[in-house]
Amino acid sequence: MHPGEVRVAPSILSADFGELAAALAAVAPATDWVHVDVMDGHFVPNLTLGPPVVASLRRHSSAFFDCHLMMTDPGEYLEAFREAGADLATVHVEIGATAALITEMHRLGLRAGLALNPDTPLELALPFIDDLDLLLLMTVFPGFAGQSFISSVVPKIQAAERVIALRGARCCIEVDGGIAEETAALTAAAGARVFVAGSAVFNRDDPAAATRAIAAAASAAVRRQ
Numbered sequence: 001m002h003p004g005e006v007r008v009a010p011s012i013l014s015a016d017f018g019e020l021a022a023a024l025a026a027v028a029p030a031t032d033w034v035h036v037d038v039m040d041g042h043f044v045p046n047l048t049l050g051p052p053v054v055a056s057l058r059r060h061s062s063a064f065f066d067c068h069l070m071m072t073d074p075g076e077y078l079e080a081f082r083e084a085g086a087d088l089a090t091v092h093v094e095i096g097a098t099a100a101l102i103t104e105m106h107r108l109g110l111r112a113g114l115a116l117n118p119d120t121p122l123e124l125a126l127p128f129i130d131d132l133d134l135l136l137l138m139t140v141f142p143g144f145a146g147q148s149f150i151s152s153v154v155p156k157i158q159a160a161e162r163v164i165a166l167r168g169a170r171c172c173i174e175v176d177g178g179i180a181e182e183t184a185a186l187t188a189a190a191g192a193r194v195f196v197a198g199s200a201v202f203n204r205d206d207p208a209a210a211t212r213a214i215a216a217a218a219s220a221a222v223r224r225q
């Protein structure tokens with residue numbers, strides 16, 4: 001992504017799991033990213049999908065698959081996700097072993113993301129900023145779609161943006177949870193460039209139009225800077 005560019009990553013967690021290929025097709029005209037939420041029932045109290053589903057989705061889509069691994073032990077599965085067609089994997093800093101996981105992601109040819117829960121301090125991510133492609137600052141506690149945006153994360157986005165700029169790092173900031181037009185604009189102004197949206201895309205009549213509206217709100221906020 002070029003500086004100033006934004007991406008909306010529709011989260012298929014809010015799509016009809018019986019119609020996932022149709023969900024991918026519905027947003028394809030509006031964005032080239034898709035956010036895949038992987039939950040293991042341990043790191044978060046919910047279960048979703050794994051590499052076989054990603055492999056099936058890959059046959060229906062050429063989008064950039066942004067796989068958010070809400071897992072206690074993602075290292076066991078990184079290779080399987082890569083083989084299934086994941087482009088980027090994001091692991092949570094709260095589980096530890098971050099340096100080794102980032103090294104392994106790069107070795108496999110995956111783009112590397114690191115996620116922080118809303119109450120996890122930015123300091124925990126700082127040693128890894130130069131090695132990351134994406135820093136995911138959660139704006140809800142992970143586990144479920146349809147939760148309300150936590151606005152106290154906004155100063156952390158601003159602080160992360162300052163550190164990344166200061167270091168000249170390539171990593172871009174993604175936000176996830178409660179993102180719709182207004183919160184996309186707010187977080188874009190703080191420095192976010194990738195916007196995950198589940199219910200604000202798939203619970204709408206026209207997912208492509210909803211995706212475009214979120215992207216437009218974020219772009220406008222970036223241009224106002």
Ligand code: DX5
Pocket residue numbers: 011013014035037068140141142143144145146147176177178179196197198199200
């Ligand atoms: C939450 C997931 C999110 C979720 C977002 O644990 O990581 O990606 O799908 O859903 P909304 O946009 O509805 O908050």
Ligand code: ZN
Pocket residue numbers: 011035036037068176196
């Ligand atoms: Zn997510």
